[in-house]
Amino acid sequence: MNLETIIMPYCHYNLTSFLTSAPNINYLPNDLGIEIAFIGRSNSGKSSALNALTNQKKLARTSKTPGCTQLINLFQITEDYRLVDLPGYGYTSISKNLRVTWEYTLKQYLRNRHCLQGLLILMDIRHPLKNLDKQMILWAEKSNLKILVLLTKADKLTDKASYKQLITVRQEMKQFQQIIEVEIFSAKKNIGINLLRHKLDRWFYISSQLKTD
Ligand SMILES: Nc1nc2c(ncn2[C@@H]2O[C@H](COP(=O)(O)OP(=O)(O)OP(=O)(O)O)[C@@H](O)[C@H]2O)c(=O)[nH]1
Numbered sequence: 001m002n003l004e005t006i007i008m009p010y011c012h013y014n015l016t017s018f019l020t021s022a023p024n025i026n027y028l029p030n031d032l033g034i035e036i037a038f039i040g041r042s043n044s045g046k047s048s049a050l051n052a053l054t055n056q057k058k059l060a061r062t063s064k065t066p067g068c069t070q071l072i073n074l075f076q077i078t079e080d081y082r083l084v085d086l087p088g089y090g091y092t093s094i095s096k097n098l099r100v101t102w103e104y105t106l107k108q109y110l111r112n113r114h115c116l117q118g119l120l121i122l123m124d125i126r127h128p129l130k131n132l133d134k135q136m137i138l139w140a141e142k143s144n145l146k147i148l149v150l151l152t153k154a155d156k157l158t159d160k161a162s163y164k165q166l167i168t169v170r171q172e173m174k175q176f177q178q179i180i181e182v183e184i185f186s187a188k189k190n191i192g193i194n195l196l197r198h199k200l201d202r203w204f205y206i207s208s209q210l211k212t213d
């Protein structure tokens with residue numbers, strides 16, 4: 001066990017509870033503490049990943065119909081640590097106006113929310129790295145956010161095909177400035193969940209240390 005493992009506080013993700021919802025960034029709670037957000041295309045499995053992480057079936061609403069999450073939903077792990085479930089982007093069945101407005105809201109959120117420290121970018125393992133995914137990575141890099149890409153619904157592919165996609169996406173990440181980690185994930189089959197918990201522990205810990213310096 002290394003020193004970091006000993007001193008790093010462990011977050012009790014299973015104690016996470018709903019805090020509030022906001023239609024846009026003007027309605028968010030005070031910009032204090034530390035936030036980590038789940039972002040990704042509509043239907044990529046953001047809300048399901050949050051439920052798997054917190055080991056709660058119905059904390060965030062999920063649906064097989066894309067566009068299920070329509071508000072910025074905030075959940076608190078502790079008073080200072082929050083998880084944010086964002087509506088998905090790239091959902092073609094809503095009006096172009098609504099889509100553009102939402103994409104603008106996301107940009108504002110990534111750019112102006114100071115307590116936002118990390119972004120989990122979820123992509124369906126069968127359709128990774130669409131243009132809007134790349135756009136989010138570029139915005140996140142501009143705001144100096146920590147980034148982890150999760151290739152979701154890995155249970156839909158064989159192990160071999162999942163691994164092949166993982167290698168391909170890791171290779172494609174080299175086009176970005178920072179080193180971006182990519183992992184395989186499945187909320188359904190509990191793949192990658194402990195790894196995600198460790199990653200978040202680390203992000204919350206590092207961010208809280210930076211804030212107190
Ligand atoms: N097979 C499989 N299905 C999944 C997994 N994760 C999510 N799903 C399914 O994918 C659909 C969308 O999941 P959500 O978690 O609602 O996706 P979302 O990204 O929050 O969607 P929006 O809120 O609409 O943007 C649901 O039918 C889920 O049951 C997974 O790991 N494996």
Ligand SMILES: [Mg+2]
Pocket residue numbers: 046047048061062068069085086087088
């Ligand atoms: Mg959702």
